[in-house]
Amino acid sequence: MQACVVHTAGDLRVERRSPAPPGPGQVTVAVALGGICGSDLHYYRHGRVGDFTVREPMVLGHEVVGHIAATGADGEGPAVGTPVAVHPATPCDSCPDCAAGRRNICAHTRYLGSAARTPHVQGGFAQLVTVPAAQIRTLPPGLDLRRAVLAEPLSVALHAVRRAGDVTGKRVLVTGAGPIGCLVTAVLRDRGAAEVVVSDLLDTPLSIATACGATATLRAGDPHDSTRTGVFDIAVEASGAPGGLRSCVERVRRGGTVVMLGLLPPGEVPLLGNIAVTRELELRGAFRFDSEFDEAIGLLARGLPVDAVVTHTFPLAEARAAFDLAHDRAAASKVLLDLTPRA
Template identity: 85%
Template sequence: MQACVIHAAGDLRVEHRSPAPPEAGQVTVAVTLGGICGSDLHYYRHGRVGDFTVQEPMVLGHEVVGHVAALGAGCEGPAVGTSVAVHPATPCDRCPDCAAGRRNICAHTRYLGSAARTPHVQGGFAQLVTVPAAQIRTLPPELPLHRAVLAEPLSVALHAVHRAGDVKGKRVLVTGAGPIGCLVTAVLRHSGAAEIVVSDLLDAPLRIAATSGATATPRADDPEDDAWTQPFDIAVEASGAPAGLRSCVERVRRGGTVVLLGLLPPGEVPLLGNIAVTRELDLRGAFRFDSEFDEAIDLLAQGLPVDAIVTHTFPLAEARAAFDIAHDRNVASKVLLLLDGTHENAAAS
């Protein structure tokens, strides 16, 4: 099979790998589509994501959908040919965090395409991927794969909004209009937020945010915009930029809540600690997700308005071009890789 493998910063290769047959309790999926995540881009450009550094060749990708190709011995998974999505996390289910229902922060989790552990966990940008049967989700017949591939990033957005608490009737700021910020926006709209202000430094992602449910889309570098005149009840930092975090802390009301979702640069970053103290702000981290994956699939099947977030699809053979354009936020939002070979000779769209 062919797979998209990162070797070091800037060293991305499409290379041959030999798939292993599924063992007992495992399912092999023939991957059709994979979404390029911000973490994949960080591995490609910098060889690291936050504090996780590439130490050995690693198949990237954790946003994947496809069809069941094979079942391991005794496995009661869906039948061969069934359309499925892959939940990318395998928590230990033994630690105190798992026992407390917070499996997303399990320190022993294995996550597809992650360098958090060594040996690294190989990812989903491969034509065949084998995972425990518990990670397989059968897709509703009305949900096409090109929408289902958003289930993983939508789960991240759902978890962040859950961490924010009750958003109904609230005025909410989202900093960063990348794919995650736009998905957060769609979830906020679905959850009844009264106002959703999404800020970014670029116009193109702000236009996508508007289609996802934003009520206002001010440029982050335009302090005179009317959207800034009133404080926010809740702010979600989805850019991973220190300036975005500063904006959230400064603009949320006294006693308000700031959800830190975007991964900030490694090491220490400035924090307006005195404002957080004197205004008694709640600062809440949001990391990955757990059961939200099933909720995300249901929302996508119901028609949550997120189609504009997918802007490009490339065949696996053109993975480097896909990663390069995914980095250009002036033209791209969510970029997909087509891995099943059906349209290998098709031009990138």
């Protein structure tokens, strides 16, 4: 089979690998589509994501959908040919965090395409991927794969909004209109937020945010934008940029909530700590997700307006071009790899 593998920073290859046959309790998925995530881009361009560094060749990708290709000898899992999405996480289910219902922060989680552990957990940008049957979700009738591939990033957005608390009737600022920020916007509107103002440095992402339900957009750093006046009940930092976090802390009301979703650069990052203290702000981290994956699939099947997030699709053989375009936020949002074998 073919797979998209990162070796070191800037060294991305499409190469042949041998697929692993499914054992007991496992299934093999013939991957059809995979979404390129910001973490995949960081592994490709910098060889790391936050504190997770690539130390050995690793198949990238954790946003994947396809069809069941084979099951283990015990036959666990859906029938061959069933369209499915793959939940990328396998928590340990035995640590205090798992026992407390916070499986998304389990320190022992195996996550597809992650360098958090060594050996790394190989990812889903491969034509055949073998995973525990428990990670498989059968897709509802009528949900096509191109929408279903958004289940993983939409789950991240759902978890972030859940961390914000009740958003009904609230005024919310979202900094960063990348795929995650736009999906957060759609969820906020679906959950009853009265206003969702999205900021970004570029016009193309802001137009996508509008299509996902933003009530207003603003160019980050533009002092003349009238939407910069006033304060917000909640702010969601989805850019991963220190300036975005600063905007959230500065512009949320006294006693308001800031959800920190975007992964910031490694090392120390300036924080307006005095403002957080004197205004008694709630600063809440949001990392990955757990049961939100099933909720995301349901929302996609119901027609949540997020189609604008997917902008381009490339065949696996053109993975490097796909990654390069995905990095150009002025031209693209969510870029997909088509892993269907070519004749």
